Amino acid sequence: MSDPKQHEIAGHLTVAAGNGGLTKLLIETPWSTAEIHLHGAHVTDFRKTGEPPLLFISAASEFAPGKAIRGGVPVIFPWFGPREGFPAHGFARTAEWHLTRASRTREGAVTLHLSLPDAGDFEVGYRIVVAETLTLSLIVTNRGSAAAVFETCLHTYFQISAIDAVSLNGLTGTRYFDKLLDAEAVETAPALKIGSEVDRVYQDTAATVEIVDPGFQRRIRVAKSGSASTVVWNPWIDKSKRMADFGDEEYRQMVCVESGNIAGHAVTLAPAQRAVLQAELSSLALD
Ligand code: BG6
Numbered sequence: 001m002s003d004p005k006q007h008e009i010a011g012h013l014t015v016a017a018g019n020g021g022l023t024k025l026l027i028e029t030p031w032s033t034a035e036i037h038l039h040g041a042h043v044t045d046f047r048k049t050g051e052p053p054l055l056f057i058s059a060a061s062e063f064a065p066g067k068a069i070r071g072g073v074p075v076i077f078p079w080f081g082p083r084e085g086f087p088a089h090g091f092a093r094t095a096e097w098h099l100t101r102a103s104r105t106r107e108g109a110v111t112l113h114l115s116l117p118d119a120g121d122f123e124v125g126y127r128i129v130v131a132e133t134l135t136l137s138l139i140v141t142n143r144g145s146a147a148a149v150f151e152t153c154l155h156t157y158f159q160i161s162a163i164d165a166v167s168l169n170g171l172t173g174t175r176y177f178d179k180l181l182d183a184e185a186v187e188t189a190p191a192l193k194i195g196s197e198v199d200r201v202y203q204d205t206a207a208t209v210e211i212v213d214p215g216f217q218r219r220i221r222v223a224k225s226g227s228a229s230t231v232v233w234n235p236w237i238d239k240s241k242r243m244a245d246f247g248d249e250e251y252r253q254m255v256c257v258e259s260g261n262i263a264g265h266a267v268t269l270a271p272a273q274r275a276v277l278q279a280e281l282s283s284l285a286l287d
Contacts, residue, residue, distance in 0.1 A: 004038065007102040012110055018044075020063030025099065030108040031132040037069065041097040041114045041126045044072040046134045046281070052216055054134070054283055056159040056254035058246050068093045070245045071254070075126060075138060076153035077116075080262045089155070092116055097126065107131075121148060133282035140277075142269035149268050153231065153260030154279045156222065161215025163234060163252045167191035170209035171230065176202040177263070194255060197236035201262050205230050209257050218283045222257050226277045228265035231258035 004015045018024030018037050027034040035045035047053040057071030077092040101113040109131035116124035121144030129135040142148045160166045171187045178185055179199040211220040233256040240251045259279040261267045267275045
């Protein structure tokens with residue numbers, strides 16, 4: 001593996017020892033800072049100057065080879081959810097990715113290109129643009145000779161002031177699969193409030209979702225392209241207690257709004273075709 005240090009940009013991109021001795025990249029821009037672990041190509045921090053972190057990261061998270069990091073933006077590929085005999089949510093989030101390129105614009109935006117080794121017939125790249133917003137693009141090319149099917153998800157954990165203070169906009173009228181009830185339904189809430197465990201895959205939706213957070217006086221915006229599924233997840237009380245790498249009370253400070261292509265919306269690529277899943281994460285002051 002090439003040394004990521006060769007891509008350092010003085011004062012703007014630094015390679016450092018991350019948690020658990022993993023390698024992390026520290027980014028500084030005129031608007032924001034970010035931290036990316038090569039383990040999982042995992043964005044573990046993004047914050048705008050003067051604002052609380054945009055991303056939640058569990059104080060109980062493991063940072064170790066073979067283990068998924070709890071929080072930030074896990075990259076889910078090539079399957080979402082459990083798979084008999086294989087790790088849940090695919091192998092990308094526990095793989096050691098390579099940093100292949102980095103650049104900085106005159107204005108100060110920093111772009112990183114990472115690649116996932118040993119992905120079989122898939123060529124998998126991940127572009128991260130750190131600026132006033134955080135733009136994540138997962139780029140999958142089928143290098144095989146037959147059509148290939150896969151799922152993707154940018155499993156984003158957001159930091160919120162309090163779960164009972166926030167509401168989610170953008171999903172009204174959307175059909176979803178409720179993983180807890182094993183049933184489909186249509187979202188009727190004009191603004192979704194979370195007051196119990198939620199695990200839903202919204203289907204056929206390209207809509208921007210906003211998390212309105214009066215406690216932090218901000219609106220988090222998840223805008224996406226190349227994605228037909230949006231997952232909303234909060235483990236609530238009992239599941240939080242069952243998860244070893246998540247604090248019992250941390251469900252109050254986070255919500256996942258995930259952009260992906262799941263189940264009936266899995267991606268099929270003919271040989272040499274490419275699919276790009278992109279999510280732009282931003283925050284705006286509440287009026
Ligand atoms: C969500 C799934 O996206 O991820 C949930 O919809 C799952 O069902 C959650 O519990 C966390 O998964 P994991 O593998 O990181 O514990």
